[in-house]
Amino acid sequence: MDLEFVRSLIEPAQTKIVLMVLDGLGGLPREVRGPTELEAANTPHLDELAAEGICGLHVPVGPGITPGSGPSHLGLFGYDPIEYQVGRGVLAAMGIGFDLQPDDVAARGNFCTVDDEGCVVDRRAGRIDSETNRRLCQVLRDIRLPNVDVFVQTVKEYRLLLVLRGPGLSGDVTDTDPQATGASPLEPQPRSPRAEKTAALVGQFLAEAKKRLADQHPANMVLLRGFAERPDWPRMEQVFGVRAAAIAAYPMYRGLARLIGMTALETGEEPEDEVATLERHWDAFDFFYLHIKKIDSAGEDGDFDRKVRLIEAADTLTPRVRRLDPDVLAVTGDHSTPSMLKSHGWQPVPVLLWSRHVRADPVEEFGERACMAGGLGATLPATHLMPLMLAEAERLKKFGA
């Protein structure tokens, strides 16, 4: 079902939808036949929602596919993550909260070490610290290019972001990172005629960077990759008819939400702060994306017990969300981050959908195995959640007579 089809059925309504995303929610048991993190957690409020709602497991991108945070969120927002791909430069910009404009081209960069012949001897410049990085970015930021603004931002350690801003730029430029030591940095090449100007400007930038970094060993050169333009995607208000707000403490998620036209609300670091932000802005939006990050971090760290505790903390916040009286409330994760894997996983993700009229299923508990028997099925494509939320909010009209 494509976005155009859903868009053709949108009708106005006063209803409110909350999508709570517990990042990395899905898990795995620590021992055979043991519980997952979510199953081990004591979650009376989520269980109550599960009992009153309809449950299932969603597949973020496709069977067996482990998603990054960008694709997995886009799926939850109803955008097919295989069709709507974010360039890596754009992802890097979002990751540090850089507010990309439609005329921008972004690339990821590494400081690196080159020898006297100009060959790369260390692609990470001896892993310089962020402080050194910031000092060197200041040096690069002063480079001037004709008719183009240059932004150079520290990401972390040896990593940086380059953004060029001006008319007629294109992200269709090849990487300069040779991906190996012993080779020279590559010349940026246009992959299509429209990128010729951009490739030439990047070449000028790198030539100037080489001069200015010459005495900054080990960080005496820069490698660039993942050139990308800010994508021009349909906004949520256009396709789904909702004024949408993102409540997320981390820059990456705020940036992603802005790409599809959400308003990224100012909020604090903690989940409690985020719920307070939700309460404060309740009247101004129809759709709220509430992102709770640290559950994923516990999974990445392989810390089963901490992941359990953070899920329990999220559970205690749900009554505050319910007291706002949303018409539709969905709780899920963007992907699985089983602490046993210490990384994102491909496993389907528990999802519960509650509304005033929802057809409840027999599931009484919010957990991976309980959700397998739910009415949403054990392999719901993530992109189906958005039209289901809109339907439960009575925001989709009848198709055909």
Add this chain to the structure above:
Amino acid sequence: MDLEFVRSLIEPAQTKIVLMVLDGLGGLPREVRGPTELEAANTPHLDELAAEGICGLHVPVGPGITPGSGPSHLGLFGYDPIEYQVGRGVLAAMGIGFDLQPDDVAARGNFCTVDDEGCVVDRRAGRIDSETNRRLCQVLRDIRLPNVDVFVQTVKEYRLLLVLRGPGLSGDVTDTDPQATGASPLEPQPRSPRAEKTAALVGQFLAEAKKRLADQHPANMVLLRGFAERPDWPRMEQVFGVRAAAIAAYPMYRGLARLIGMTALETGEEPEDEVATLERHWDAFDFFYLHIKKIDSAGEDGDFDRKVRLIEAADTLTPRVRRLDPDVLAVTGDHSTPSMLKSHGWQPVPVLLWSRHVRADPVEEFGERACMAGGLGATLPATHLMPLMLAEAERLKKFGA
């Protein structure tokens, strides 16, 4: 899976398939944790079929999509309802049993009131009664156009159907209904060069209609919309290899079935009459679509108890169907019509599939929550039912060696 692929695997057989469609079958509980209409109904014969067969819930068009009766039936017949869309003029023709021909263009019409300047002051002509409508249609029916037959039929109250029949016509004509009062009726415009002739003929018709209705205030003009040709779709016999019969009391369903090449059998008003028709024609067809309408009407009226009783009445008819000894018997609805919503809904629809060789699942009862755990899954695309019925009827050969 497209129709061409299924068609390539069709093989002849003597088997018989019955598809019982209980219109608007799917429902919702009246109170939290209560039963749906189907769950509340006492349905021993359907429960027996469910126990011997395989069950699930089908999704008529897509997640969250509330279907009209046309799209939802096409899905059950194996035709993707997003690909096979019926124009509204054609639907209107089917709704009153007008037998559209391949050369026809149909449009919906309203009698309306225009003032002395020709501006629309009432788009529904004071909601004139059907008797007045019939008299005025008689006046319009006498309008003559060059090389084209004109049909004008009463639908109900202020609504009418216009059909033009002749060579070289096209439905690619814009609406004349301005959709607002205070504006003049719009001139019919061709949306493509092939519709120029048709738009000109419609213009002539309307000019003449205006003259003939001048002294018929409040019904002194006609607005037209939804121009459409009869679609040229593959017939069921071509794609599925079955001689198919439709047994449906309501004209809309008979018309829709004819669009895909079914024979619409003469039948009576009541479900008992329809089953008698089935018995009478048992030898002449391979596939029978048996449509039971009034369950949907009870849902539309918000009458939970009447919907329960009508489901129970349908249940008592199934032994007569089984006595005919079909090879495959499927029972489902075209969509949900929860009496709580008093309208069609997006909720998946219970489906049971019985055959001599079916792999039965553990479901023992025909109801929404029981079917969620069935072998057909909780989110079976409706278009999958047709190939499953054909397979159970041993009408599909092996794919590949």
